Amino acid sequence: RTTDAEAKLANVVILATGGTIAGAGASAANSATYQAAKVPVEQLVAGVPELKDLANVRGEQVFQVASESFTNDNLLQLARQVAKLAKQADVDGIVITHGTDTLEETAYFLNLVIHSDKPVVLVGSMRPGTAMSADGMLNLYNAVAVARDATARGKGVLAVMNDEIHSGRDVSKAVNIRTEAFKSPWGALGMVVEGKSYWFRAPLKRHTTASEFDIEKIDSLPRVDIAYGYGNLDDTAYQAFAKAGAKAIIHAGTGNGSVAAPVVPTLKALRADGLQIIRSSRVNQGGFVLRNAEQPDDANDWVVAHDLNPQKARILAMVALTGNPDSQALQRIFWEY
Numbered sequence: 273r274t275t276d277a278e279a280k281l282a283n284v285v286i287l288a289t290g291g292t293i294a295g296a297g298a299s300a301a302n303s304a305t306y307q308a309a310k311v312p313v314e315q316l317v318a319g320v321p322e323l324k325d326l327a328n329v330r331g332e333q334v335f336q337v338a339s340e341s342f343t344n345d346n347l348l349q350l351a352r353q354v355a356k357l358a359k360q361a362d363v364d365g366i367v368i369t370h371g372t373d374t375l376e377e378t379a380y381f382l383n384l385v386i387h388s389d390k391p392v393v394l395v396g397s398m399r400p401g402t403a404m405s406a407d408g409m410l411n412l413y414n415a416v417a418v419a420r421d422a423t424a425r426g427k428g429v430l431a432v433m434n435d436e437i438h439s440g441r442d443v444s445k446a447v448n449i450r451t452e453a454f455k456s457p458w459g460a461l462g463m464v465v466e467g468k469s470y471w472f473r474a475p476l477k478r479h480t481t482a483s484e485f486d487i488e489k490i491d492s493l494p495r496v497d498i499a500y501g502y503g504n505l506d507d508t509a510y511q512a513f514a515k516a517g518a519k520a521i522i523h524a525g526t527g528n529g530s531v532a533a534p535v536v537p538t539l540k541a542l543r544a545d546g547l548q549i550i551r552s553s554r555v556n557q558g559g560f561v562l563r564n565a566e567q568p569d570d571a572n573d574w575v576v577a578h579d580l581n582p583q584k585a586r587i588l589a590m591v592a593l594t595g596n597p598d599s600q601a602l603q604r605i606f607w608e609y
């Protein structure tokens with residue numbers, strides 16, 4: 273039987289996937305040396321008894337992995353579970369505990385394929401729960417606070433870390449070791465303090481209910497790889513990715529997504545073979561790649577990733593390619609999402 277107090281609270285489901293927020297170290301001094309993905313979701317929830325003042329919380333263990341080992345199958349399985357829960361009348365919000373290394377990829381993927389305006393909030397930690405000044409407890413508390421909050425609806429998939437609320441599209445891990453690890457090139461959307469959300473902006477790019485992509489129509493994701501630009505570059509990685517069956521290659525280019533001269537003929541030839549070539553930038557904050565700047569994209573029939581970093585460009589390319597777009601349609605998608 274539900275008590276009156278429970279009936280007034282929102283219902284939040286915590287989907288646990290692993291990461292450092294579920295990590296454990298040998299001693300309290302081990303803030304950086306530990307094993308990720310060890311602690312089960314029941315223990316994570318029990319570790320923050322204050323959650324029950326925010327919402328009726330229940331946990332589900334989806335996987336137990338360190339996020340550097342996340343696969344496309346993990347993305348699909350997680351998205352299907354989120355879509356299923358979001359349809360349930362007795363679920364008001366969803367929190368996903370996740371490793372921080374690829375949190376930005378999963379957040380963007382869900383932002384593109386989940387057709388719900390209910391809050392979906394990713395959260396992780398930089399220190400394992402066994403460490404001094406562990407950040408996971410407060411991050412989890414804040415994530416549940418945002419997920420249960422009706423003002424978080426319709427803002428796309430979110431990431432809550434270090435008291436900040438970020439758009440799942442924009443956010444990326446920009447710093448390691450330190451708890452202030454996540455940044456968005458266009459700024460955070462807001463803050464969450466003592467269980468209350470404070471909003472300052474909202475995303476304008478297409479997401480969730482306004483997206484043309486839907487997890488219920490995606491069976492599998494095509495192979496898309498990222499090749500990194502640097503001095504003395506040759507085409508070895510590009511050729512190898514093409515041989516492995518890549519349908520698109522993200523060029524994590526220097527500066528404006530520039531391409532080293534010895535690689536240009538290879539990328540033209542791979543495009544002629546049907547691969548999509550997408551120019552992104554390796555600069556670590558604020559990449560901004562424009563068509564026909566640095567390279568004649570119209571003539572080469574290439575696409576630019578605009579402000580998306582290479583790992584986010586890979587996510588969007590995989591999702592977009594499920595619809596078999598030509599290069600113009602793919603470029604339109606890169607402008608809109």
Ligand SMILES: NC(=O)C[C@H](N)C(=O)O
Pocket residue numbers: 290291292293308337338339340370371372373374396397398399
């Ligand atoms: N802080 C973390 O969560 C890092 C860890 N390697 C992970 O992504 O699972």
